[in-house]
């Protein structure tokens with residue numbers, strides 16, 4: 001329900017005078033469409049006809065009370081915020097209602113109107129954000145479908161598609177293995193965004209990237225004061241991923257002590273934050289990835305065998321690109337079109353000699369490297385077609401770093417000019433001529449500190 005256009009508020013209030021006040025006050029915002037009911041049954045009946053974004057409920061009603069009406073609303077509208085407005089200040093009832101999940105509890109006095117006004121605004125803002133996040137997640141779901149962002153037609157990759165389809169039907173853990181850049185994270189996202197969990201978070205954690213002494217608190221969170229520097233409570237990545245998917249990348253990098261903690265959390269399906277007592281119940285799908293052979297890690301004593309079997313679930317092995325050469329040109333075309341679109345360039349062709357060169361290379365960095373090679377070729381070429389000399393593999397040039405992602409055209413331009421300057425002893429005129437750019441372009445980059453003549 002989009003909360004940004006007409007915003008439907010139900011008021012349940014049997015006191016005609018107070019009901020009129022609330023209705024009048026909230027109607028001051030022309031976006032709000034107010035429906036006023038004097039008893040609980042009428043409100044429940046109307047829920048069937050149109051869905052409210054928010055409901056305010058007077059605690060004492062002729063046919064029911066606020067707690068009972070809240071319970072019945074909740075059965076039908078689990079996500080709609082309910083505010084209870086009561087004639088009496090009853091702390092025990094208020095605490096009980098808040099624990100049951102009502103959004104807020106106001107006592108009728110001179111401040112109620114303003115409190116309600118502010119609460120409605122805040123709730124609506126949150127609902128708008130949530131609505132936008134849902135839309136974005138929906139879009140991401142489309143993005144991570146086979147054929148849209150995961151490309152490949154070779155039997156090896158078709159087998160991977162069929163395993164993903166099997167994985168999304170259940171909540172089974174998935175362990176993905178494959179060399180760097182083969183698409184492990186992409187597959188993990190595809191599983192998440194095609195599963196029932198797609199509207200909940202996808203949280204990715206690279207075990208190799210977290211400093212050793214912070215891993216536990218990063219994964220499981222900590223309470224305020226748990227250790228020096230723990231100035232406030234921190235929610236860990238497991239909790240962040242609750243109801244969604246947790247992707248633990250480079251799982252083999254975990255030390256043995258942490259492995260036993262992880263095993264306990266997975267077995268008990270609950271965790272306790274570092275320095276705390278409260279148990280947090282977990283409902284996550286776990287997807288792990290590694291470029292190492294995990295069974296070999298078990299044999300070498302670096303990975304606990306019991307953890308290995310816990311994590312294994314449905315194993316998916318991603319073949320390196322050199323073993324699926326028939327996918328190279330499909331991927332190359334896809335990355336090239338994508339790059340041209342993102343940089344508003346006209347479509348670029350690939351000559352057959354360049355195709356040959358692209359197909360022959362063995363891509364130690366796999367799909368990620370192919371993507372970088374293609375993007376660089378798009379920059380190096382004459383704008384119409386990619387020729388073999390535009391296809392620069394890592395092995396062709398030490399000075400050109402082609403394995404990074406998400407660069408802009410300008411980043412690439414700077415990178416290339418830098419490498420040419422280095423190669424030609426900072427001879428700006430020669431470099432300008434060779435790259436067919438104006439020398440003033442290079443001088444301007446030097447002036448802007450984007451380049452230096454070192």
Ligand SMILES: Nc1ncnc2c1ncn2[C@@H]1O[C@H](COP(=O)(O)OP(=O)(O)OP(=O)(O)O)[C@@H](O)[C@H]1O
Nearest residue numbers: 149150151152179180181182183184185186367368
């Ligand atoms: N089949 C594919 N179709 C389209 N793009 C792909 C495919 N496989 C990988 N990619 C792209 O290649 C890049 C690297 O993929 P990803 O990060 O998923 O690899 P990875 O195996 O997780 O790498 P690492 O082990 O280094 O973390 C990403 O830009 C991804 O979108």
